[in-house]
Amino acid sequence: MTHETQLKLQAWLDGELPASDAREVLRLVERDPDAAALARELKLTRQWLAAGETLRPVPESREFYWAQIARYLPPRESATLAVRLIAFDWRRWLAWLAPAAAALILLGVWLLPRLAPPQSAAARAPEIETPGEELGTFTFRSDTEQMTVVWVNAR
Amino acid sequence: MPAADRPSKPMSHASEYSDASDESLVRQAQQGDTQAFEELVFRHRDKVYSRAFSMMRNETEALELSQEAWIKAWQRLEQFQGESSFATWITRIVINICLDAMRRNKRLHAESIEQLAEESGGVERLLPPTQVDMLAGLERAELRARIEAGLAQLSHAHRTVLILHEFEGLEYKECAKRMGCSIGTIMSRLFYARRRLAALLADLKETRKP
Numbered sequence: 001m002t003h004e005t006q007l008k009l010q011a012w013l014d015g016e017l018p019a020s021d022a023r024e025v026l027r028l029v030e031r032d033p034d035a036a037a038l039a040r041e042l043k044l045t046r047q048w049l050a051a052g053e054t055l056r057p058v059p060e061s062r063e064f065y066w067a068q069i070a071r072y073l074p075p076r077e078s079a080t081l082a083v084r085l086i087a088f089d090w091r092r093w094l095a096w097l098a099p100a101a102a103a104l105i106l107l108g109v110w111l112l113p114r115l116a117p118p119q120s121a122a123a124r125a126p127e128i129e130t131p132g133e134e135l136g137t138f139t140f141r142s143d144t145e146q147m148t149v150v151w152v153n154a155r
Numbered sequence: 156m157p158a159a160d161r162p163s164k165p166m167s168h169a170s171e172y173s174d175a176s177d178e179s180l181v182r183q184a185q186q187g188d189t190q191a192f193e194e195l196v197f198r199h200r201d202k203v204y205s206r207a208f209s210m211m212r213n214e215t216e217a218l219e220l221s222q223e224a225w226i227k228a229w230q231r232l233e234q235f236q237g238e239s240s241f242a243t244w245i246t247r248i249v250i251n252i253c254l255d256a257m258r259r260n261k262r263l264h265a266e267s268i269e270q271l272a273e274e275s276g277g278v279e280r281l282l283p284p285t286q287v288d289m290l291a292g293l294e295r296a297e298l299r300a301r302i303e304a305g306l307a308q309l310s311h312a313h314r315t316v317l318i319l320h321e322f323e324g325l326e327y328k329e330c331a332k333r334m335g336c337s338i339g340t341i342m343s344r345l346f347y348a349r350r351r352l353a354a355l356l357a358d359l360k361e362t363r364k365p
Contacts, residue, residue, distance in 0.1 A: 044288055
């Protein structure tokens with residue numbers, strides 16, 4: 001018996017052989033004792049395995065086994081939110097946000113010196129000055145004392 | 156209305172969880188009730204762990220992969236619509252996780268010698284088939300223990316194909332899809348695994364004779 005025939009015989013037992021091939025295999029099993037013996041053995045293995053697998057108890061207590069699972073369970077709402085966040089296309093928004101942010105920074109750099117209030121002359125020059133020759137006036141500003149003194153001297 | 160969409164009354168007492176059906180526990184868990192999910196874990200943990208152990212043959216791996224299966228089940232719980240039983244659903248999840256782990260560790264490929272044996276039907280092909288049911292008359296527990304001992308001696312690839320086909324009842328096509336190989340390979344592996352198992356169990360019977 002060829003290996004191909006053996007596989008056909010197995011497929012027949014597993015109910016996976018087309019009807020036309022099944023008739024051929026059935027005839028083979030009826031007339032060939034080797035084929036009949038093989039069919040019996042394959043049936044036996046199926047019967048044994050039908051008993052199922054041995055049920056093995058988890059080698060940990062219920063609490064310990066559950067605790068190891070529970071620490072990785074996200075809250076149901078968070079899980080839904082996480083799915084929504086994944087679905088949200090950040091790249092699409094970043095394509096707009098990056099140039100917009102750059103433009104805002106440039107605008108800020110250009111506007112900042114123009115919007116700043118001009119510094120007072122007194123603050124800039126806390127020195128003695130003479131506003132006019134004919135008035136004979138002296139102005140003195142002290143930043144430390146926060147005081148401005150104007151001395152008028154008639155000539 | 157699908158089972159998952161039906162609103163369910165929140166449970167407040169521990170006895171309500173233990174008395175509840177799997178379906179109502181699933182509905183509760185779908186609404187975020189972790190206590191309901193814990194009850195499901197408690198009910199089915201041995202089956203899930205057993206399946207992981209059957210496939211991996213390693214206690215530590217079986218524990219980790221079974222826990223991974225529960226975490227994945229929680230994440231995908233909204234997809235469970237009750238087409239199959241919860242036990243079937245969670246078992247399929249753990250099988251897929253084990254298959255992924257075996258794929259990562261390249262355990263799903265038969266060893267070169269085994270591969271040659273598979274293609275030709277193996278040495279077992281030439282042996283006369285077993286005609287006596289050496290496990291006849293055994294108690295179910297003893298029968299399972301013998302089968303377990305036989306399965307333990309098969310390679311990952313051959314054991315997995317038996318588990319998928321015989322325990323899970325999957326067709327050749329579905330086994331091939333899950334194991335990532337052709338239907339022809341599944342047929343060869345199944346044949347080799349069955350004949351090898353029969354030979355191993357016959358040996359086991361001989362060695363245990365008084």
